[in-house]
Amino acid sequence: MSSRADDQHHVRQEWPSRQGLKPGSHNVVSHPLVEPSKILLPALHIKLGLMKNFVKTLDREGGGFAFLHQKFQRKSMEKMKAGIFDGSQIRERIKDTSFDDALNPAELSAWLSLRSVLPNFLGNHRSTQYQKEVDESTHFLRSDPPVSHSG
Numbered sequence: 001m002s003s004r005a006d007d008q009h010h011v012r013q014e015w016p017s018r019q020g021l022k023p024g025s026h027n028v029v030s031h032p033l034v035e036p037s038k039i040l041l042p043a044l045h046i047k048l049g050l051m052k053n054f055v056k057t058l059d060r061e062g063g064g065f066a067f068l069h070q071k072f073q074r075k076s077m078e079k080m081k082a083g084i085f086d087g088s089q090i091r092e093r094i095k096d097t098s099f100d101d102a103l104n105p106a107e108l109s110a111w112l113s114l115r116s117v118l119p120n121f122l123g124n125h126r127s128t129q130y131q132k133e134v135d136e137s138t139h140f141l142r143s144d145p146p147v148s149h150s151g
Helices: 043-057 063-071 077-082 087-095 098-102 105-121 130-137
Strands: none
Touching: 043 077, 043 087, 043 105, 063 077, 063 087, 063 098, 087 105, 098 105
């Protein structure tokens, strides 16, 4: 007879889903922005993806990429180029204003938008003026692209 009780390990428990997200009960702080059934990815995955896309668009020969490489010397160049960062590294970059100085104007504009979105919408606390900030952040998406008058 075996001393291992394999049939007793990892008993699967079916937990019922929450029926409602009422603020003040079961660790619910505020009303959700969207219905829980419509959430496809957790906020952390979205943060990591946004940071990954931002780093991938940085100029490899520019100051911004060099700044990141200097700050994260233990990270392999392959991970740097792929934009692989964890949550604490992203929070560290958000707090560090000297990163702004290393970016060119186009990268800085993208970084400032990203830095606004991450803590205000994807953090643990939603901004009190989130509607105004969403409108400001997405203004460029609604406006017509600039027309070039060269010719």
